[in-house]
Amino acid sequence: MEFDKAYRSLSHWAWTDTRIPRELKELIEANKPQTSLELGCGLGRFSRFMASQKIEATAIDFSAVAIEKAKKRVGGDKYKPTYLVGDVTNLEILSGPFDVSFDIGCFHCLDREGQQSYVKEVHRLLKPGSTHLIWALDNSPSNIKLTPGYIKDIFGNSFELQKSQHSRRRVVFVASHWYWLRRK
Numbered sequence: 150m151e152f153d154k155a156y157r158s159l160s161h162w163a164w165t166d167t168r169i170p171r172e173l174k175e176l177i178e179a180n181k182p183q184t185s186l187e188l189g190c191g192l193g194r195f196s197r198f199m200a201s202q203k204i205e206a207t208a209i210d211f212s213a214v215a216i217e218k219a220k221k222r223v224g225g226d227k228y229k230p231t232y233l234v235g236d237v238t239n240l241e242i243l244s245g246p247f248d249v250s251f252d253i254g255c256f257h258c259l260d261r262e263g264q265q266s267y268v269k270e271v272h273r274l275l276k277p278g279s280t281h282l283i284w285a286l287d288n289s290p291s292n293i294k295l296t297p298g299y300i301k302d303i304f305g306n307s308f309e310l311q312k313s314q315h316s317r318r319r320v321v322f323v324a325s326h327w328y329w330l331r332r333k
């Protein structure tokens with residue numbers, strides 16, 4: 150699998166735990182969650198931060214290599230997330246409900262069918278009124294142009310797009326957005 154290969158060669162994925170986005174910190178401040186779910190967690194740096202805030206954090210990624218590394222990285226931590234191998238388009242291994250959920254860089258990897266399944270799963274797993282935070286590239290690797298209008302449409306009637314904002318995060322010069330979605 151492409152992602153497994155990338156995670157094996159850490160020189161391309163030398164992500165550290167040093168920079169936690171302000172948007173994630175604000176998600177905690179605004180919601181005071183006891184539980185969180187992260188979709189496409191990679192090496193797990195963001196859920197590691199959630200767990201350090203004493204939040205019961207669950208994080209999932211379909212790269213078994215990334216999940217193994219994520220587990221190793223938190224080996225000595227007092228509060229650890231639960232890292233799971235799984236596909237964000239079919240999360241039957243989880244039952245929830247979660248207080249908040251987030252995705253930093255996974256949604257833009259999915260094709261439209263995958264996105265539709267993802268929306269159903271996040272809806273099933275989040276408590277009503279809860280927030281799902283997404284950071285996504287505007288030009289997705291799946292060749293779908295992600296805009297606030299597109300996100301509003303794909304999340305349909307089961308979520309309200311509360312806010313979207315250009316992000317300063319860029320990957321190889323591709324612009325990106327943050328999206329705050331409220332589960333109805």
Ligand SMILES: C[S@@+](CC[C@H](N)C(=O)[O-])C[C@H]1O[C@@H](n2cnc3c(N)ncnc32)[C@H](O)[C@@H]1O
Pocket residue numbers: 152164188189190191192193194209210211212215235236237238252253254255258259
């Ligand atoms: C750009 S990386 C971001 C990783 C992590 N969120 C971070 O910023 O450190 C995207 C991640 O999404 C995961 N991913 C992509 N499609 C997925 C799917 N269908 N199910 C689960 N994980 C997926 C990849 O394995 C990869 O770890």
